[in-house]
Amino acid sequence: MSDSPFVPVEVPIEIDKSSPIPLYLQLAQSIQGAIDRGELAPGDRIENEVSLSRRLGVARPTVRQGIQELVDKGMLVRKRGVGTQVVESHVNRPMALTSLYDDLRESGKNPTTDVLEYRIAPADRQTASRLLLEEGAHVLELTRLRRIDGRPLALMRNVLPVEYAPSHAELSTTGLYDALREKGAKTAVAHERIGAVAATAEEAEVLGEEDGAPLLFMERKSFMDNGHALEYGYHLYRPSLYAFEVTLVNR
Numbered sequence: 001m002s003d004s005p006f007v008p009v010e011v012p013i014e015i016d017k018s019s020p021i022p023l024y025l026q027l028a029q030s031i032q033g034a035i036d037r038g039e040l041a042p043g044d045r046i047e048n049e050v051s052l053s054r055r056l057g058v059a060r061p062t063v064r065q066g067i068q069e070l071v072d073k074g075m076l077v078r079k080r081g082v083g084t085q086v087v088e089s090h091v092n093r094p095m096a097l098t099s100l101y102d103d104l105r106e107s108g109k110n111p112t113t114d115v116l117e118y119r120i121a122p123a124d125r126q127t128a129s130r131l132l133l134e135e136g137a138h139v140l141e142l143t144r145l146r147r148i149d150g151r152p153l154a155l156m157r158n159v160l161p162v163e164y165a166p167s168h169a170e171l172s173t174t175g176l177y178d179a180l181r182e183k184g185a186k187t188a189v190a191h192e193r194i195g196a197v198a199a200t201a202e203e204a205e206v207l208g209e210e211d212g213a214p215l216l217f218m219e220r221k222s223f224m225d226n227g228h229a230l231e232y233g234y235h236l237y238r239p240s241l242y243a244f245e246v247t248l249v250n251r
Helices: 023-036 049-056 060-072 100-106 125-130 168-173 176-182 201-207
Strands: 076-079 083-086 091-094 111-122 138-148 151-161 189-198 214-223 229-237 242-245
Touching: 023 060, 049 060, 060 076, 111 168, 125 229, 151 176, 151 201, 168 176, 176 229
Parallel strands: 091 242
Antiparallel strands: 076 083, 111 138, 138 151, 151 229, 189 214, 214 229
16 A cells, blocks of 8 residues: 555555466456555556556557556446555445345455334334235334445445344344344345436435435335245445446346
8 A cells, every 4th residue: 555646556466477377457356456455545547558558568468458448347446547445445245145244244344333213113004015014004204324434335225124123232243144044034035126226315415425425325125035024125225336236147
């Protein structure tokens, strides 16, 4: 890590020309490893292509391809007059039946939660329909702010039947799904919808974005294996820090 973003950082890079792994990919993996280990911090500038080519003894197009690999992943950015810099940490979340808290912990992040709203109230018609309950049945209305390393990442609103409601204290220290599993309630299937929406003034203030800034949203309704609805969630994410990741298989 350098003291200034304009001073290039010389990253230790190992290139094995006898390896079946393409040279550009070895270069990309070495730089990515330095980013993952914190040896390269957001804003750090890496060596230019000419310098890397000479130091490693590989062709400049090979270096360019390796750097482009990380630009395409959103880990590096090229800036005219500045060079190639490390971008702010980005969460790439796989599409799976997991909680954001668990995914962040497993990826080495440090998630924390601010419980902004914790309210038990009668379900209105829309909430009752979503959770397959009678109108007026008591539910937990929950709003949380999820942070990584102290930075706002996601504003999460959830509603669930009161019998499965974790305590305020539990939700401050763990993820919702983990707290639900402690109560014996486990998601078996979920329906999910993903899109983009403009931030309201309130949402923008909480997430540290501009009023009207684009946000990613994820809407999820999950069910237990007995067919009972477990929770409904509507989560907003900062796109500068977050992306959904999907693996596609040709059948």
